[in-house]
Amino acid sequence: MNSAAEKIDGKNGYNFAFLDENAKKEIRRRILKAISIPGYQVPFGSRELPIARGWGTGGLQITLSIIGKSDILKVIDQGCDDSVNAVNIRRFIKSVTGVEMTTDTERATLVQTRHRIPEKPLTKDQVIIFQVPFPEPLRTVEPSEAETRRMHAEADYSRMWLYLYEDIVKCGEISIGARYPVFVNNRYIMDPSPIPRWDIEKLNNSECLNLFCAGREKRIYAIPPRTSVKPLEFEDFRFRIEDFKGNKCEKCGSANSYLDETIDEAAGTRHYYCSDADYCEKNLNNAVRK
Amino acid sequence: MGTDIKIARNQGTFRELMNAFARPGSLAAITPSSEGLLMDVLDVLLDHEVSFCVLGKNKESMEPEITAVTGSRTADTGSADFVIFAAGDTGDELYKVKRGSLEYPDKGATVIYYGAVLDENKKIADHSFKGPGIAAGTGFTAPGIPEGELKKLSEINSEYPLGVDTVIISENNILCIPRSSKIGVVK
DSSP states (O other): OOOGGGOOOOGGGOBTTBSOHHHHHHHHHHHHHHHHSTTOOEEOOOOOOSSOTTSSHHHHHHHHHHOOTTOEEEEEETTBSSSHHHHHHHHHHHHHHOOEEOSOTTTOSEEEEESOOOSSOOOTTOEEEEEOSOOOGGGGTOOOHHHHHHHHHTTOOHHHHHHHHHHHHHHSSOOOOSSOOEEETTTEEEOOOSOOGGGHHHHTTOSSEEEEEETTTTEEEEEOTTOOEEEOOBTTBOOOOOOOTTOOOTTTOOSSSOEEEEEETTTTEEEEEESOHHHHHHHHHHHHHO | OOOOHHHHHHHHHHHHHHHHHHSTTOOEEOOOOTTOHHHHHHHHHOOTTSEEEEESTTHHHHHHHHHHHHOOEEOOTTTOSEEEEESSOOTTHHHHSOOOOSSOGGGSOEEEEESOOOOTTOOSOSEEEESTTOOTTOEEOOTTSOHHHHHHHHHHTTTTTSSOEEEEEOSSEEEEEOTTOEEEEOO
């Protein structure tokens, strides 16, 4: 229980950043262990929040545990600042912290994200927090938690390699799109959350701290700055990113960003737009100025 | 919305601690409260769910004080989650600190040295660093932490991911050495 001295005038009497201070303490301790052992999944006691599990409660708990009054927060969902999940999370955090919100990637000190990394490289003064639905990359090949824990402990990843090999034999391609498994610090195989392959390279030797949390699965893990992150690949079958076949964003004209594909069923045509809404808007504004 | 001073201070101290863990070898400057920086750090990390022990001459006076402030319980060196040493030679005690298991390496303890001297302005580092979070050429100097002590830490962390994570605290600076860091000596 918090002492009276620890109470603050949060919205409707809630503690600053909603979580009680002991909950924050536990999550903070786990974050430090996660940073100390890059790629290792640290178990933690996931708390109840006023949103359903599976809708970003992991990322939310990390954000609420580290956020301070001077932070500027950006929340994105699939690169977009205005989707329902991002808007709801942003409104909730605003209501229990009062911190400034932004859609500008460069201004943000904290970025909470669902399934994308902003196109603009993040800096050493920024922290990105990933919402993770399935933290265990080996679950595809092994249903038992005890067994996957043993596999990580012994770095026994042969079944994962075999799975990738069989995928190539069956499909002529590794069929994993998002959630492509990566090797972190040459030790742990890690699930980078359902970011597209396009974003994997941004994790490698990044300047920012990357924090991952799965609220439903109760796991926290991290990639510190300047840490080796390599996608799993074979010497004769290299990892490759999405190919947009020369298409460009129809709004800003960018050919260097991850594109969302939409299909106009009535006209039978495909359209491409930047997934990163802030990146696209800045490109448009720059074009108008010129 | 007014924020309580203690909550804000704990959050600020944690962020510096988190950045220091993410960037081993970098000094995090923190303005301590009247309790001192060691107690500020302990107040961020300790509660009734974890255990600690203090080793050295101040054990009798510090342990009750830490329990009173944080609610954490004491334990012996081999089972404590946080082991607190005065900066200096710790003898063989460091070898007793728990290092976790291969299934749960996060059970390894956090070792805290207090009363160290961390000199931000000293340009020539005594110790080099390699590992996650560390820019090429990063080094550090920590007078008061004997050479042998750092060698012991290297030895304890040699079976990564087993090991301990270290926080060195001076009057107003923090330096962190997670188990993923390799410590060398600058000749």
